[in-house]
Every structure is written in structure tokens, then in C-alpha cells.
Amino acid sequence: MAAELWTGLFALAATAFVAPKLLARLRLAQAKHPSISGHARISRRLAPFVPFYEYSPENAFASDDAPPDIIERRRESFQRLGARLAADAPQSIKLSGCVESRLADLQFTNAYRVPFQFRSLVSHTLKVSAIATATEGVRIRNLDGNWSYDLGGSYGVNLLGYDFYKACIDRGVDRARSLGPVLGPYHPLVAENAEMLSRISGLDQVSFHMSGTEAVMQAVTLARYHTQRSHLVMFCGAYHGWWDGVQPGPGGRRKADDVYLLQEDSKHTLKVLETRDDIACVLVNPLQALHPNRSATNDAMLLASDRRANFDREAHGSWLRRLSGVCRQRGIVLIFDEVFVGFRLGTGGAQAFFEVKADMVTYGKTVGGGLPVGVLCGRDDLMKRFRDAAPTDIYFARGTFNAHPYVMATMNEFLQFATSPEFALQIGAAASTWDQRAKRLNSMYAANDIPLKVHNVSSVWILTYTAPGRYNWLYQYYLRANGLTLSWVGTGRFIFSHDYTDADFDEVATRCLQAAIEMREDGWWDRAPHLTDKAIKRRVFKELLQHRLNFPKFHAERAASDRSTRL
Numbered sequence: 001m002a003a004e005l006w007t008g009l010f011a012l013a014a015t016a017f018v019a020p021k022l023l024a025r026l027r028l029a030q031a032k033h034p035s036i037s038g039h040a041r042i043s044r045r046l047a048p049f050v051p052f053y054e055y056s057p058e059n060a061f062a063s064d065d066a067p068p069d070i071i072e073r074r075r076e077s078f079q080r081l082g083a084r085l086a087a088d089a090p091q092s093i094k095l096s097g098c099v100e101s102r103l104a105d106l107q108f109t110n111a112y113r114v115p116f117q118f119r120s121l122v123s124h125t126l127k128v129s130a131i132a133t134a135t136e137g138v139r140i141r142n143l144d145g146n147w148s149y150d151l152g153g154s155y156g157v158n159l160l161g162y163d164f165y166k167a168c169i170d171r172g173v174d175r176a177r178s179l180g181p182v183l184g185p186y187h188p189l190v191a192e193n194a195e196m197l198s199r200i201s202g203l204d205q206v207s208f209h210m211s212g213t214e215a216v217m218q219a220v221t222l223a224r225y226h227t228q229r230s231h232l233v234m235f236c237g238a239y240h241g242w243w244d245g246v247q248p249g250p251g252g253r254r255k256a257d258d259v260y261l262l263q264e265d266s267k268h269t270l271k272v273l274e275t276r277d278d279i280a281c282v283l284v285n286p287l288q289a290l291h292p293n294r295s296a297t298n299d300a301m302l303l304a305s306d307r308r309a310n311f312d313r314e315a316h317g318s319w320l321r322r323l324s325g326v327c328r329q330r331g332i333v334l335i336f337d338e339v340f341v342g343f344r345l346g347t348g349g350a351q352a353f354f355e356v357k358a359d360m361v362t363y364g365k366t367v368g369g370g371l372p373v374g375v376l377c378g379r380d381d382l383m384k385r386f387r388d389a390a391p392t393d394i395y396f397a398r399g400t401f402n403a404h405p406y407v408m409a410t411m412n413e414f415l416q417f418a419t420s421p422e423f424a425l426q427i428g429a430a431a432s433t434w435d436q437r438a439k440r441l442n443s444m445y446a447a448n449d450i451p452l453k454v455h456n457v458s459s460v461w462i463l464t465y466t467a468p469g470r471y472n473w474l475y476q477y478y479l480r481a482n483g484l485t486l487s488w489v490g491t492g493r494f495i496f497s498h499d500y501t502d503a504d505f506d507e508v509a510t511r512c513l514q515a516a517i518e519m520r521e522d523g524w525w526d527r528a529p530h531l532t533d534k535a536i537k538r539r540v541f542k543e544l545l546q547h548r549l550n551f552p553k554f555h556a557e558r559a560a561s562d563r564s565t566r567l
């Protein structure tokens with residue numbers, strides 16, 4: 001009897017101990033996005049098993065079972081397209097090749113312009129210039145003296161037009177010249193910049209950094225320091241810079257045990273925030289409003305036509321307000337990472353746009369007035385790097401080049417304009433201007449039966465493909481051949497500067513349509529009736545499996561890669 005009693009008591013105690021842990025784990029599992037990118041650990045484990053393979057020049061144009069005459073047409077047009085690109089930029093392409101051999105960054109971007117199955121073929125035939133020598137208005141000139149319209153937007157830095165930043169830099173250099181590159185003592189403009197940024201963000205204090213990545217690192221580390229909690233919550237698909245602390249997925253080697261990667265717009269996520277005691281902060285990239293829970297779009301991932309975007313300002317704002325309410329209630333620091341969208345959505349940034357108040361906000365890119373910068377704004381209590389009552393418990397977060405005089409001067413030029421009534425007027429009208437322009441291009445596509453659609457948050461656009469196809473990634477090259485410069489993510493993102501006039505935009509829209517008509521005529525969207533996105537993905541999955549199951553080859557590759565890593 002006594003033994004039974006003890007067994008019962010033990011079972012009860014064990015249940016009482018284990019059940020809450022199980023429940024917490026279950027809640028976490030529910031709050032993850034069901035896609036593979038919502039599961040950082042699993043995708044990290046799987047990534048090494050995805051084998052590299054390529055289509056040969058013989059079968060690369062037939063991966064959708066198109067009839068022989070179409071395949072032949074594609075083959076010819078592919079060569080023609082390559083010749084057109086080469087003719088526009090022979091010197092630029094030659095120099096790009098030299099730079100590539102010394103610049104790992106360019107090797108990476110060149111390798112990830114198209115799905116890897118087509119990599120060698122494309123990089124051999126469709127060469128792209130990575131060199132530019134001048135800008136004027138919304139156009140950019142390559143080394144060969146040829147001009148194109150810029151849709152790359154310098155990764156978001158170019159909000160107001162290159163001419164604006166050139167002027168910021170000219171005037172800024174004049175203002176900083178007498179001090180020169182002095183670090184330690186601050187240029188007097190630091191006071192004005194900090195004042196303006198504090199007003200813009202609605203937060204008490206400011207710190208200056210060299211990049212957006214650094215500003216995010218600072219925000220997360222300070223949130224952990226002050227809350228004394230371990231975990232960061234970030235959302236599936238969101239990009240926050242290249243620090244491995246915000247890249248829990250594939251490629252990372254740092255243990256991802258201080259990050260919860262959760263689903264945006266989910267009651268389960270709110271439940272996790274309401275019930276866990278180890279969450280220091282929640283990091284939000286407001287640009288995700290354009291594609292919640294999906295990664296930033298890149299043509300290298302364009303295997304089929306399943307790229308999606310759906311911007312709903314009201315719905316996203318409502319989610320962010322619910323999120324903010326729970327964070328406030330639970331003492332979790334809400335960080336808005338406005339490195340990309342800050343100022344593009346208005347002077348008050350995403351906070352004002354979505355009517356949400358954050359505890360910390362990061363800025364970067366455009367706020368440097370054309371020079372590199374990262375900014376963190378936060379509440380007094382969160383920005384402090386020491387504790388009055390524990391003098392050795394300090395968080396040492398400083399950087400040699402923070403608040404560099406030249407950057408402070410160009411930033412001041414930017415901020416002066418960004419706080420002017422003229423900017424408020426301009427930015428106030430921008431959203432509807434860019435909505436109308438997106439509508440115009442979409443109706444041009446529709447009127448010509450082109451399977452393309454653009455989606456936008458103001459001047460940041462994503463192109464989606466509306467009919468199943470295996471060669472959508474080629475459209476970026478037709479656009480380039482028609483005099484449009486894109487960033488390395490291709491049609492994954494167009495970033496327009498706000499100095500685009502209606503006439504400039506009309507010219508770009510005409511070229512987008514022309515490029516699409518050429519691509520259609522060359523047979524890239526002719527498809528077999530059975531081709532669906534699902535069928536394409538099934539086929540690619542089968543190919544992956546076949547290559548992976550090629551065991552002897554796999555082990556040889558693995559050994560070679562291990563050897564090169566050791567070297």
C-alpha cells in the first residue's frame with residue numbers, strides 16, 4: 001500500500017514537473033510557421049543534404065517538357081540575349097570578371113542570380129556588368145558609357161535620388177572638413193542629429209553605428225542586458241542584417257538556442273509571448289508587411305511561379321498593435337527594424353505608418369545622407385550601458401568609427417530635409433503615386449496577356465508570376481537588355497527612388513512590357529498543359545533525390561569539400 005502511494009505521488013510530481021514544460025514546447029511548436037523556413041533547426045540540418053546539380057546545355061531549355069520547336073527557339077534566343085547584354089557593356093563585363101576573382105561578395109551574388117540548376121549556363125552566356133561610373137537623375141552609366149534606369153535603389157539607400165545624396169555629401173564634406181576625421185571628440189552636429197532622431201522616433205536616446213547590422217546587434221544586446229532574459233523573437237522570413245544572431249537558419253554555425261523564430265500574425269505567437277519568461281525582445285521588420293512569413297524574394301529561388309506578395313496595411317497594422325500590446329504587458333522590448341523602410345513610409349516611419357509605438361527603433365541606409373551608417377533610438381532605461389547599483393556589470397558597446405564627423409555632416413543634411421514641410425508633403429503623396437504607378441504597369445501587363453503582376457509598399461516593389469513556368473528567372477535578363485538596372489535579387493525587388501517623374505516611370509513601364517513581350521515571343525512562357533507549380537516542384541524534388549541518392553558520388557564530393565574546408 002505504502003509502495004503504491006509512493007509510486008502515485010512520484011508520478012504526480014513527475015507530471016507536475018514535466019507537463020508545464022511539455023505545454024510550453026507545444027505552444028512554441030504551434031507558433032512556428034509550418035513552412036521549412038519556419039523551422040530554423042530543421043532547415044539547417046537539411047541544407048547540407050541538398051545536392052548541387054546542373055542541367056546540361058542540351059536539357060536546360062526543356063525542363064518543362066516543351067515541344068522541340070520551342071526548345072530550339074529558346075536556344076537561339078538565349079544566345080541572342082547574351083550577345084545583346086555583352087554588346088551593351090563589353091568593358092564593364094570584362095572588369096566585373098576581374099573584380100569577381102578577388103571579391104567573394106560578387107562571387108556570391110553572381111552565383112545566386114538564378115536557380116542553381118541553371119547557374120553555369122547563365123553565368124557563361126548571360127554576363128552582367130557590376131561596374132558603374134556615373135549617375136544622373138534616375139539613370140546610371142556603365143563603364144562603356146551606356147545609360148540605364150536604376151531599379152536597384154542601392155539596396156534602399158537611394159530614397160530621394162542620387163542627385164540629392166551627391167549634394168548631401170558635397171555640403172557635408174564642406175562642413176566637416178575643418179575638423180577632419182577626428183574620433184573621440186564629437187563634431188557639434190552630433191547634438192543636432194541626436195535631437196532630430198529622437199524627435200522623429202519619439203524615443204529618448206540615440207546611438208550611432210557603421211551599418212544597419214550593427215544597430216540591430218546593439219538593440220538586441222541591450223534588450224537582453226536590461227531585461228536579463230535570454231531570447232530574441234524574430235519572424236519567419238524576416239531579414240535583419242548579416243549578424244549570425246539574427247540568422248538562425250541554414251548556413252549558421254552559431255547555436256540558435258537564444259532565438260525563437262515564430263510566425264507573424266498568429267495568435268499562437270502571442271500566446272508564447274504571454275506565457276514565457278525568457279523573452280527579452282521582439283524584432284520586427286516592417287517590410288514583411290509585403291510578404292508576411294516569407295523570405296525576401298530573390299530570383300535564385302524562382303523555381304516555379306509560387307512567389308507571393310500581399311500587402312494589407314490595415315491587417316498588418318492591427319497585428320502589430322496586438323503584438324505591441326502583449327509586449328508592453330509582459331515587459332518585452334519591441335524593436336522596430338526600420339533600416340530599410342524608415343523614412344520611405346513617412347517621416348515617422350513604420351511606427352507612424354502602422355500606428356504602433358516601439359521601445360527601440362533602428363535606422364540605416366538612407367539616413368546617412370549617402371554615407372554608411374546605422375542608428376539605434378531607444379528609451380532612456382534601455383539605452384544605458386551600465387547599472388548604477390552594480391558598477392562592474394557593464395555592457396561595453398562602442399565602436400571606433402561611431403559618429404564619424406563626415407557621416408554626421410551628411411546625415412545632418414539628410415535630416416534637415418527629412419524634417420522639412422517639403423519632405424512631409426512629398427512623402428505624404430508618395431504612397432498613392434506609387435500605388436497608381438503599380439496599377440498602371442499591372443494594367444499594361446494584363447492588357448497584353450502577360451503573366452506578371454507587381455505588388456508594392458510605396459516605392460518598394462515585388463514582381464510575381466501568375467502562370468506556372470520554369471524560366472521566370474530569365475525575365476531579369478530581358479529587363480537588363482532593355483536598359484533597366486536591377487540589384488542581384490533580380491525581379492525579387494524593384495526599389496524606386498522618389499525622384500522618378502511620371503515620364504521616367506512611363507519609360508520604365510514601357511521597357512518592362514517590351515521585355516515581357518520579347519520573353520514571350522522567345523517561347524519561355526510556352527508551357528505544356530500539365531505544367532503546374534506543384535508539378536514543377538515535384539519534379540525538382542525528384543531530381544534532388546536522385547542526385548542525393550547517388551551515394552558514391554556524394555561521398556566523394558563530401559570528402560573534397562571537407563578537404564577544401566580544412567585548407
Ligand SMILES: Cc1ncc(COP(=O)(O)O)c(C=O)c1O
Nearest residue numbers: 211212213240241285337339340
Ligand atoms: C531590415 C534590415 N535590417 C538590417 C539590415 C542590415 O543593414 P546593413 O546592410 O547596413 O548592415 C538590412 C539590410 O538590408 C535590412 O533591410
